Amino acid sequence: MELLRWELLDEFKAQDNKALEFQRKYKEKLEDEKKKAREAVENYEAILLKEFAGENVATAKKKVLVDIEKANEAVKVAEEERIKAVDYANKNLTGSITADDLHDDFIRFRDEVREKVLQPILDRQRKALADYYQALADHYMLSDAYKDECETINQLTRKRKGSMRVSHRPTEVYRDAILPKDADLEFVRISKEVPTHLQGGE
Structure with missing residues (x-):
């Protein structure tokens, strides 16, 4: 038995794929920037421990603080871009098929x-x-x-x-x-198959 495919349902499911893919790029970019910011903070904490131990880390500390500031700014920009990307995708890339x-x-x-x-x-x-x-x-x-x-x-x-x-x-x-049996009808209902004892003309 060959079933018909409901094409509009397929189109409905696929219509937002373009928008989701577009948004995904900006979401991944935001996650990357957040990861860099976390790494910058971890570097700062490691340098701070060295300073506590008496090492001279003034130059490294100054650099890592600049890195943290840049990383936080990059996170802020990436978040703003992600929000704008979502808004753009919802207005321009989503499908028009409704429920x-x-x-x-x-x-x-x-x-x-x-x-x-x-x-x-x-x-x-x-x-x-x-x-x-x-x-x-x-x-x-x-x-x-x-x-x-x-x-x-x-x-x-x-x-x-x-x-x-x-x-x-x-x-x-x-x-x-060979008369119809309730058990055979129930077997067909559950298994969607011909009862074994009736297969092959037996």
Whole structure:
């Protein structure tokens, strides 16, 4: 069975990918600048420990303080750019398909599924049932076809004193027919497959 794909839903899911990718670049840039700022602070703390230990770190300390200031400024700029990027993406890069559009289109899509996918399935079910009931009718006819012969031989047998022999028809529907079972219907509902004992024409 080949299913139809709801194209508008795919478009809806993909419509914001461009905007998200655009925003992602600025988010990553912000994270990079924050990482650099943390590293600058860690360097400053390491230099400060050396100063506490009596080392002369005046030049290194001055440089790292400048690095921290630059890093913090870079974080501030990156955050501002990220906010502007989000605003730009929301205004210019996001798709125009709304939830209401999806709802309205699903009604159309649902009707298309019923027409192109469901209807052939229903036609197969109807034909299969017609074939099944015709086969069941043929079975009843076959059972009745030899009714007279069976009764004749049984009457002749009963006339013989002490005879207990009974002849049966070649077939009886109640004995031989393959009838629908609730268990099979439940198996199909759960597994979405033909019951094993019915596969391969068995």
